[in-house]
Amino acid sequence: MADPMAALLPLSDAWSRLFALAPPPAIERVSLIDAAGRWTADDVRALRTQPSADLSAMDGYAIRFADLPGPWRVIGESAAGRGFAGAVNPGEAVRIFTGAPLPPGTDTVMVQEEAARDGDVLRLDGEGPAMHGRNVRRRGLDFSESDWLVRSGERLTPARLALIGAAGHGSVAVHRKVRVAIVATGDELVAPGAPVGATQLPETNRLMLAAQLADLPVTLVDLGILPDRRDALEAAFRAVDADLLVTSGGASVGDHDLVRPALEAAGAVIDFWKIALRPGKPVMAGRLGGAVVLGLPGNPVSAFVTTLLFVRPLIAHLAGAADPLPRTRTATLAEPLGANGERTDYLRAELHDGRVTASTLQDSAMLRTLARATCLIVREPHAPAAHAGDSVEILDLA
Numbered sequence: 009m010a011d012p013m014a015a016l017l018p019l020s021d022a023w024s025r026l027f028a029l030a031p032p033p034a035i036e037r038v039s040l041i042d043a044a045g046r047w048t049a050d051d052v053r054a055l056r057t058q059p060s061a062d063l064s065a066m067d068g069y070a071i072r073f074a075d076l077p078g079p080w081r082v083i084g085e086s087a088a089g090r091g092f093a094g095a096v097n098p099g100e101a102v103r104i105f106t107g108a109p110l111p112p113g114t115d116t117v118m119v120q121e122e123a124a125r126d127g128d129v130l131r132l133d134g135e136g137p138a139m140h141g142r143n144v145r146r147r148g149l150d151f152s153e154s155d156w157l158v159r160s161g162e163r164l165t166p167a168r169l170a171l172i173g174a175a176g177h178g179s180v181a182v183h184r185k186v187r188v189a190i191v192a193t194g195d196e197l198v199a200p201g202a203p204v205g206a207t208q209l210p211e212t213n214r215l216m217l218a219a220q221l222a223d224l225p226v227t228l229v230d231l232g233i234l235p236d237r238r239d240a241l242e243a244a245f246r247a248v249d250a251d252l253l254v255t256s257g258g259a260s261v262g263d264h265d266l267v268r269p270a271l272e273a274a275g276a277v278i279d280f281w282k283i284a285l286r287p288g289k290p291v292m293a294g295r296l297g298g299a300v301v302l303g304l305p306g307n308p309v310s311a312f313v314t315t316l317l318f319v320r321p322l323i324a325h326l327a328g329a330a331d332p333l334p335r336t337r338t339a340t341l342a343e344p345l346g347a348n349g350e351r352t353d354y355l356r357a358e359l360h361d362g363r364v365t366a367s368t369l370q371d372s373a374m375l376r377t378l379a380r381a382t383c384l385i386v387r388e389p390h391a392p393a394a395h396a397g398d399s400v401e402i403l404d405l406a
């Protein structure tokens with residue numbers, strides 16, 4: 009096999025190597041209210057049937073369809089949570105409300121807008137229900153006891169959480185939240201909002217990274233800004249207590265790019281470094297004790313794209329996602345693109361009315377074009393020149 013340190017690693021190999029670094033999952037049960045945005049660690053079955061009885065879908069009168077066009081005698085009431093106890097005979101009706109059980113003997117609900125009532129006498133005042141069973145939700149319409157409702161590895165979306173609750177569960181098995189330590193490196197960096205000297209710039213990768221992870225089940229441990237000094241980096245890396253350490257900056261080959269040697273001095277084993285990817289070539293990944301380490305490049309756009317392509321998918325993988333990689337879709341090019349080189353390229357782009365245009369300037373330090381971009385155009389290595397009207401793959405930016 010090719011030495012992954014020497015050649016640029018293809019993106020698909022980087023993903024499989026990265027996921028292989030993950031430790032076995034740690035599973036916990038949490039109440040449904042605390043499970044939003046996590047992934048299930050178990051298949052979930054219905055413990056009950058919903059609806060558990062035939063229910064009215066409207067406010068009106070429960071009748072026998074065969075009795076149409078009436079009239080009827082109203083003999084009682086059925087409300088949600090308080091059904092009608094007796095039996096209903098031919099010529100009789102029961103006042104009924106949305107969500108209430110259908111009294112035995114009735115089969116159809118006539119909406120109150122089509123009924124005229126005088127004391128306990130009820131008459132049809134309109135078209136009436138067109139068919140047997142109209143306005144009735146049958147027992148088991150939504151699901152039946154022991155149906156499989158959510159599969160292991162599926163995301164707990166708001167609707168899935170409600171479904172699991174309706175199925176009779178109060179809690180769900182999930183993977184433990186991922187503890188993510190983040191650190192920025194660079195002598196030139198100052199905290200955002202602090203005075204900025206002529207050779208300095210505000211540190212923005214940590215806040216961007218934190219914002220990019222805001223919807224994921226993580227606990228962030230902020231290790232701040234570290235100087236370009238090997239001893240300081242090494243000491244900080246030795247003290248890391250997390251499932252994932254994400255560094256930014258110092259990943260390239262310059263004399264002040266010390267992240268890799270400092271990680272190794274702290275005991276890390278680097279699995280790969282340098283990917284056939286633009287922006288984001290100098291990404292490194294490995295293990296540091298019990299943690300996975302991802303070293304991101306310092307250029308803000310490179311840090312952004314590699315967070316999208318590696319940090320988020322790795323967290324989703326650690327959190328139990330069956331499908332952790334970002335999804336692309338196709339769009340139509342508004343303007344031509346040149347042929348691509350040897351790296352998979354993620355171009356900042358804007359999508360308008362279904363047509364996508366790459367930004368003119370793709371420098372990986374430029375935050376303004378990144379902030380304007382609504383998607384990234386994905387160009388495979390050695391993709392030929394593309395014309396306006398061609399179909400291209402895009403990755404939407406939230």
Ligand SMILES: Nc1nc2c(c(=O)[nH]1)N[C@H]1C(S)=C(S)[C@@H](COP(=O)(O)OP(=O)(O)OC[C@H]3O[C@@H](n4cnc5c(N)ncnc54)[C@H](O)[C@@H]3O)O[C@H]1N2
Pocket residue numbers: 192193194196197209210211212213214256257258259260261262265287288289290304305306307308310372373
């Ligand atoms: N001779 C070579 N030079 C470079 C190569 C190469 O292959 N050979 N690769 C280039 C590529 S590609 C990238 S990407 C950059 C990234 O390298 P580093 O990870 O070492 O990034 P730094 O040098 O630390 O920083 C780059 C740039 O970004 C600014 N920066 C860094 N951290 C932050 C932060 N937290 N917030 C805001 N801005 C940040 C930093 O000041 C630099 O301007 O290397 C190329 N060089």
Ligand code: MOO
Pocket residue numbers: 285286287288289290305307310372
């Ligand atoms: O690949 Mo670097 O990430 O050009 O910016």
